[in-house]
Amino acid sequence: MSSICEEKLNLEEETEGVDPEVLKKELLEKYPTKVARKRAKQIVVNKLASCSEGLEIGANVRTTPGIITQRGCTYAGCKGVILGPTRDIVNITHGPIGCGFYSWLTRRNQTRPPTENDENFMTYCFSTDMQDKDIVFGGEKKLKAAIQEAYDLFKPKAISIFSTCPVGLIGDDVHAVAREMREALGINVFGFSCEGYKGVSQSAGHHIANNGIFTHVVGLDDSVKEGKYKINLLGEYNIGGDAFEIDRVLEKCGITVVSTFSGNSTYDQFANAHTADLNTVMCHRSINYVAEMMEEKFGIPWIKINFIGAEATAKSLRKIAHYFQDQELSDRVEAVIAEEMPEILKVREEVRPRCQGKTAMLFVGGSRAHHYQELFKEMGMKTISAGYEFAHRDDYEGRKVLPTIKVDADSRNIEELEVTPDPERFRPRKSPEELERLAQEGFEFKDYEGMMRDMDNQALVIDDISQYETEKLLEIYKPSIFCAGIKEKYVVQKQGIPLKQLHSYDYGGPYAGFKGAVNFYQEIDRMVNSKVWNSLKAPWQKSPELSAKYACD
Amino acid sequence: MKKSPAPYVSTTNACKLCKPMGACLAFRGIEGTVPFLHGSQGCATYMRRYIISHYREPMDIASSSLGEKHAVYGGEANLKQGLQNVMAKYGAGLIGIATTCLTETIGDDVPMIVRAFRKEMGEAVRSEAIPSLVNVATPSYSGTHMEGFQAAVRAVADQLADLRERTEAVNLMPGFVSPADLRYLKEILQDFGLKGIILPDLSETLDGPAAQDYEKIPPGGTPIQQIRNMGGSRATVELGRTLSKSATAGKLVEERFGVPLHGVGMPIGLRETDGFFQILEEIRGVPTPEKHRAERGRLIDAYVDGHKYVSEKRAVVYGEEDLVVGLTAFLVEIGIQPVLCASGGRSGHFREAIEEVTRDILPLTPLVREGVDFYELAEEAETLSPELLVGHSKGYHLAKRWNIPLVRVGFPIHDRFGGQRILHLGYRGAQHLLDRIVNALIEKKQADSPVGYGYI
């Protein structure tokens, strides 16, 4: 066996010598046997791809009751994540008040209506606020009236309905209501059966939302946008203005974004998405199936890209240029990269001496825990442990495992759409010869190899990490920084370790693209080198002699 | 005469949160407690996020994580397994179980499941090796987070309180107030020489120090042993005028153990605080300590000094009913005109309570709206040309639209720093509120004026 396979994790001095296998055992120790068995599959000590075939991880399985998880519900994934950032659809939550209230513009996805008069409903939170009698006698009537009312008040282009847990149980048919109201009002009205209990996590909700948009909206508007190189940006949610920065860079390169799913998005963009010539996928987890379906139905191929990290951004731009096979575009992309890079390198060199060798842990989302490792690497920091909140095995191990993923009852809950080529709109974007040529040049479509491949030997990969495991991990590994969400933030910081939120960015950002990389370097430098952590202990606690002296006085 | 708000079907931009969230908050104020939601996991996650973004403190809520199968066949097995897992890892003294809309809709009988669970645990229960279990029904389709909060407090009293020995302690049910308020209430009791059992007590659990040794369940909260002897206390004081008109924990303790109950308004502003101090004087049989009398004196002095800035200003106040009642009592005292008092709650006693606290000062009761959302509130207030908003962060959009200051109070506050440290209660709280309101109005005046006032 080659020595590289035995390579140990490069940890900071004080944690040197912690064997991840031993740590794994410790994490599992306190669990009842059955739970421990289940968690054992979801905690994996990474091995380099060249050293091991088929390292497998348990993912997308239900969280055990009583184990405090980061995960949210199907409704949250559907209403909050996917349709939250779309500004001109009136989203009505059908259910009791809480679910709607909690998903009321709490994420910081930004939107930029072109003028003040353009519709923006993102600051609104509409709910049928079900009461006792709706639960007993059914809520369809109320829902209809609510849709009518929303129409009368706002005259939106479209109205969508989101079902919360009680809705499915009392048997309200939101789709029938949607159909009826669509006819009555003459605007697009569609419903989502995204009851919170339906799936394992918010991932199920992403799927339900995207299926709905694909079925009810994509393809409705055939007008063709101007632009030579037209792409869709899939799985980018404009947290902290990420999409604005990506748009800036793409525009500079002369690439036209037809639609973004769904950061800073509008109904019309979705309706028009099928006119793009390439789908680029940011967050593989939340949207790869839409890319697949768009290819099936409209002939648009897809590639995986990543705009988190300056190098990754450059690589992604080059890949898009490569796809279009156009020297003019390639030249322009190179010019943009050359123009943007110096500033980035300058800041990187500045922070590097202070950050070099520090360690990071990332437990978040369905792609961010992977993408952000790039940025840390650029700063000279090491990711020693990471995992997703709601991703599936393919996001860890790569798409090659797709055929082997077991379909369980929870996954069956989500409708698989039957997609066939659209008789009028299907148009292969590349001829077989062109595809052949691209393949020869080493160009890969649908290329996602997962997070584990990019991680170090012996790094600990943990799916759906629990509160308890987080605490243990911190105690033993003492990373320089921990990345997760607001729910974890204060638990981690109480222990003297800074936490960077990668859901809301702590209301900072953007961190995508070129400008984003600079922001991120500076932010992480500030956090890991902050002096405040030294003050956790009062001076008399730090030096025992001193307090002893006071005690004698 | 103002038109009554249009009877909208939808709730648009709600001015209330959901019932189990209130219950989880209340449970968090009891020593060694892990709040536990019986339902699907999303509710717990959502509530944690909301609570955390206000307090900037850890907030664990466990969940029985029901899936579709359990939604159909019932969640008993999940609930039991969940309780067991929480016990295994948290060393909880109490698990506070609240239901959600899901489990209420399917009709899970939680008290029965908990009884069965206790029986299965057998020996462990008798040896007190397992935590106490308290359960409360909190379907959000009837009531708001405040009802959930109070229901949980009552459930705790109902399921734990007992009379072991007679003591000189006073039970104090403060309602949903800030950690700063709670610390101040404790100080007052201490200054009176009273031993207080404050239920719940979030002062440490949701505003704790940066820890050197991290603990899974934050220290602080009402000690369970004290709750177990609430029936032996000399008196109970319960804050909140609308609350006092419903079935409360205080009433339960009074009926069951004969502990006399004093229901008073939330002590916000001079008069309501006077009432509160009077009750304490009565219970303890001593006059208000000098320190607090001095604070009262300074407050009145400030009322006089501040009057020119606030007099006749038109304010809209919104939030939980009892909070709004207290704030209204205070606002009218300082000369502000509350043009609209609004709440998402619908206890049925809101108007009456507002009437009680304003009638000494105002010839007419201000406009009162219960069960409103921000859409209705905006519609209603638009015609009243308000100059000031007093309430939580969700009113920010209106403040922005109308270009008037918003003085943030209550919960949730997620667009300012330090929401957990806002002091509302007592003479000291009134002083803080007055300072903040005056300064907000001055700032607005400076911002709007081309003159550049340096003295104001």
Ligand code: SF4
């Ligand atoms: S289902 Fe009920 S308990 Fe859960 S978030 Fe919605 S309103 Fe609150």
Ligand code: SF4
């Ligand atoms: S009730 Fe269901 S839909 Fe609503 S927050 Fe809870 S889990 Fe999600």
